[in-house]
Amino acid sequence: MDGAQQRVVIVGAGQAGSRTALALRQEGWQGAIVLIGAENEHPYERPPLSKDVLQGRALPGDATILSAEQCQDQGIELRLGEEVRRIDPRARRLHLHAGRAPLHYDHLVLATGSRPRCLPLPGAGLDGVHVLRTAADALAIAARLEGGMRVVLVGGGFIGLEAAASARLRGCRVTVLETAPQLMARVVAAPIAERMMALHRGRGVEIRTGVRIDGLEGLREVRRVRLADGSAVDADIVILGVGALANDGLPVSAGIRCADGVIVDRYGRTSAPFVYAAGDLARHEQLWGCGNVRLESWENAELQAREVAGALLDRPAPERGAPWFWTDQFDTNLQIIGFGRARGELVMRGSCDDRSWCAFLVSDGRIQSAVLHNAGRERRVVAQLIERRISVSARDLGDIGRPLRTLAAAA
Amino acid sequence: MTWQFAAHLTDLPPGEVRRVMIGDEPVALYNVEGEIFATHDICTHAHASLADGYFEDGMIECPLHQAVFDIRTGRVVSGPTSRNLPTYAVRIEDARVLVQLSGPGAPGRA
Numbered sequence: 001m002d003g004a005q006q007r008v009v010i011v012g013a014g015q016a017g018s019r020t021a022l023a024l025r026q027e028g029w030q031g032a033i034v035l036i037g038a039e040n041e042h043p044y045e046r047p048p049l050s051k052d053v054l055q056g057r058a059l060p061g062d063a064t065i066l067s068a069e070q071c072q073d074q075g076i077e078l079r080l081g082e083e084v085r086r087i088d089p090r091a092r093r094l095h096l097h098a099g100r101a102p103l104h105y106d107h108l109v110l111a112t113g114s115r116p117r118c119l120p121l122p123g124a125g126l127d128g129v130h131v132l133r134t135a136a137d138a139l140a141i142a143a144r145l146e147g148g149m150r151v152v153l154v155g156g157g158f159i160g161l162e163a164a165a166s167a168r169l170r171g172c173r174v175t176v177l178e179t180a181p182q183l184m185a186r187v188v189a190a191p192i193a194e195r196m197m198a199l200h201r202g203r204g205v206e207i208r209t210g211v212r213i214d215g216l217e218g219l220r221e222v223r224r225v226r227l228a229d230g231s232a233v234d235a236d237i238v239i240l241g242v243g244a245l246a247n248d249g250l251p252v253s254a255g256i257r258c259a260d261g262v263i264v265d266r267y268g269r270t271s272a273p274f275v276y277a278a279g280d281l282a283r284h285e286q287l288w289g290c291g292n293v294r295l296e297s298w299e300n301a302e303l304q305a306r307e308v309a310g311a312l313l314d315r316p317a318p319e320r321g322a323p324w325f326w327t328d329q330f331d332t333n334l335q336i337i338g339f340g341r342a343r344g345e346l347v348m349r350g351s352c353d354d355r356s357w358c359a360f361l362v363s364d365g366r367i368q369s370a371v372l373h374n375a376g377r378e379r380r381v382v383a384q385l386i387e388r389r390i391s392v393s394a395r396d397l398g399d400i401g402r403p404l405r406t407l408a409a410a411a
Numbered sequence: 412m413t414w415q416f417a418a419h420l421t422d423l424p425p426g427e428v429r430r431v432m433i434g435d436e437p438v439a440l441y442n443v444e445g446e447i448f449a450t451h452d453i454c455t456h457a458h459a460s461l462a463d464g465y466f467e468d469g470m471i472e473c474p475l476h477q478a479v480f481d482i483r484t485g486r487v488v489s490g491p492t493s494r495n496l497p498t499y500a501v502r503i504e505d506a507r508v509l510v511q512l513s514g515p516g517a518p519g520r521a
């Protein structure tokens with residue numbers, strides 16, 4: 001094997017990039033691995049940032065993915081705080097910042113992730129206006145969350161609601177502003193969003209949906225959020241959680257096919273030979289029956305890391321099942337299997353007022369997607385019902401006296 | 412090195428996992444085809460009771476975020492954590508399950 005002489009360079013040391021490095025070693029890659037990260041911290045998990053880190057219960061470093069020790073053990077050359085200027089796919093070379101020699105690669109994995117979308121609003125540049133993406137972002141916000149602070153979340157998606165819960169748990173006065181008529185509109189059906197809204201309101205979070213924001217006001221520091229109806233919400237801190245954009249500047253300038261994200265096949269291959277992409281950056285041509293999707297999820301980064309490693313070693317990873325997402329808000333754990341906005345009839349298993357319940361979107365006698373509310377124990381069997389396209393009746397699904405595994409077994 | 416009572420064997424059917432408290436320590440007991448194993452009950456990733464998770468083939472999956480542990484060794488098999496799960500020595504005496512909370516495999520040594 002000439003693989004031992006080859007070099008994989010991974011650009012981006014978040015979940016997708018670091019896990020690709022580890023997966024390559026696990027799968028037996030003998031050659032060099034260079035992992036380049038723009039941030040200065042060792043690679044860390046992002047999910048705790050909006051929860052444990054904002055709540056002051058953990059530091060980003062508590063969830064390190066790749067320690068110095070692991071890098072040494074695994075033979076991974078980690079370069080932190082380094083910037084890649086340009087990719088030359090023909091010469092298979094990366095140009096780094098001034099003064100550094102270009103870096104040759106045999107295979108290149110792009111995992112530069114995504115960045116928070118900024119709103120073109122007056123006042124968005126005021127002090128006290130934050131986004132939440134990196135360890136540094138989370139620490140900066142966490143340092144300011146004290147009892148009585150007025151925190152306004154712009155955006156009622158996962159990030160906004162998780163941050164709202166964390167701020168509330170720290171005694172802040174919290175308002176969530178959402179433009180859409182419902183919360184988490186991209187990921188769950190309206191009745192589920194309503195349940196989550198009730199959870200937040202019950203814990204003292206003020207939520208306003210269907211609002212339009214005109215701007216942020218203040219002299220140097222943000223003081224209030226001005227709405228289109230003329231009203232205003234006072235604020236000491238504003239956190240923008242209005243989605244993310246792919247960091248695809250490098251591949252775009254290198255002529256690699258992109259459309260808010262690098263377009264990849266199911267092995268993470270891009271339009272350029274020897275170039276792969278993984279994680280938030282990748283836009284899947286096809287995924288779980290959906291065309292043209294970019295997934296910003298922990299699971300996607302994890303699985304795509306393995307898929308890319310497998311493709312590089314000519315050992316294809318198994319085909320993916322239904323996508324899986326989770327969010328933790330207050331003491332509620334919400335898991336989504338499949339695409340939560342699939343079409344179908346909503347079937348409840350258990351009552352929305354209970355602590356634990358499941359909701360299914362069913363069409364043609366098959367579950368298209370499911371939401372598990374404090375019911376992670378059912379995840380395996382629900383995933384099985386969905387992935388094996390097992391025929392189910394709404395009545396059986398809704399019958400809590402009938403264990404779900406009997407439905408899977410009966411098929 | 413004390414052996415402490417954890418459960419009656421008859422309360423642990425094969426293929427099942429159960430949470431018990433031994434003093435202040437939440438412990439998960441597993442029956443793998445008649446053989447009993449014990450681990451710490453709280454996932455090393457987030458605060459969740461593993462006994463509420465999905466148990467199959469000697470693996471426990473956390474109900475919150477899918478961390479999977481091999482219950483014999485406590486090792487992480489997959490999922491969002493790299494911290495292994497503490498395991499405890501188990502002994503059966505007169506159909507009683509006894510667990511040793513200190514000693515090899517106890518928290519801090521895993």
